[in-house]
Amino acid sequence: DVQLVESGGGLVQPGGSLKLSCATSGFIFSNSAIHWVRQSSGRGLEWVARIRSKAKTYATTYAASVKGRFAISRDDSKDTAYLQVNSLRTEDTAVYFCVGSTTNGDYWGQGTQVTVSS
Amino acid sequence: NFMLTQPHSVSESPGRTVTISCTGSSGNIATDYVQWYQQRPGSAPTTVIYEDDQRPAGVPDRFSGSIDSSSNSASLTISGLMPEDEADYYCQSYDINGCGVFGGGTKLIVL
Numbered sequence: 568d569v570q571l572v573e574s575g576g577g578l579v580q581p582g583g584s585l586k587l588s589c590a591t592s593g594f595i596f597s598n599s600a601i602h603w604v605r606q607s608s609g610r611g612l613e614w615v616a617r618i619r620s621k622a623k624t625y626a627t628t629y630a631a632s633v634k635g636r637f638a639i640s641r642d643d644s645k646d647t648a649y650l651q652v653n654s655l656r657t658e659d660t661a662v663y664f665c666v667g668s669t670t671n672g673d674y675w676g677q678g679t680q681v682t683v684s685s
Numbered sequence: 686n687f688m689l690t691q692p693h694s695v696s697e698s699p700g701r702t703v704t705i706s707c708t709g710s711s712g713n714i715a716t717d718y719v720q721w722y723q724q725r726p727g728s729a730p731t732t733v734i735y736e737d738d739q740r741p742a743g744v745p746d747r748f749s750g751s752i753d754s755s756s757n758s759a760s761l762t763i764s765g766l767m768p769e770d771e772a773d774y775y776c777q778s779y780d781i782n783g784c785g786v787f788g789g790g791t792k793l794i795v796l
Contacts, residue, residue: 614785672732672741
């Protein structure tokens with residue numbers, strides 16, 4: 568079974584930082600692009616960032632709303648992806664989902680809640 | 686900025702067929718693949734269509750996807766509607782810079 572498990576979310580003050588993790592199993596992680604997608608309460612999905620595979624030079628892309636504040640990375644030896652979120656703002660409050668893009672479709676984790684509040 | 690536009694909601698009766706559209710604001714929607722995700726209340730999204738028209742294992746063949754370049758749109762069609770199909774559906778593709786773009790989501794109501 569394919570599994571993606573996010574962790575690292577929590578309550579943080581504006582301007583603070585967190586490092587989100589996405590531990591995966593059940594698919595060939597090293598061949599797959601990984602995305603982070605977020606969803607504010609009662610709202611739609613917002614794409615955040617993507618990191619491609621080693622074959623695609625680990626290329627990264629970011630949404631304009633997070634560029635320069637967030638950093639996506641991966642460790643193929645651990646089948647794990649990360650999202651370092653810095654300079655957090657109240658509008659970054661959301662559930663953050665990790666998504667694995669495979670040749671058989673995209674697999675989603677259950678998400679981790681990030682709440683930015685003073 | 687490239688945007689994908691979906692109807693806010695659609696409704697149909699069980700057993701009938703419904704089509705949800707996803708229209709690109711510019712360019713050619715056929716340039717990059719379109720994915721469709723289903724999200725039931727309180728749950729994470731799941732993929733029902735990827736790469737325009739491919740179904741992941743376990744997704745019933747009642748779900749199908751298509752692209753219409755003439756209208757710059759993608760469509761998700763669900764036939765033989767069942768009560769459990771009631772959910773939010775999102776289309777997704779990429780802009781010219783490779784950034785992901787989601788449609789605003791469509792609430793499917795199965796009457």
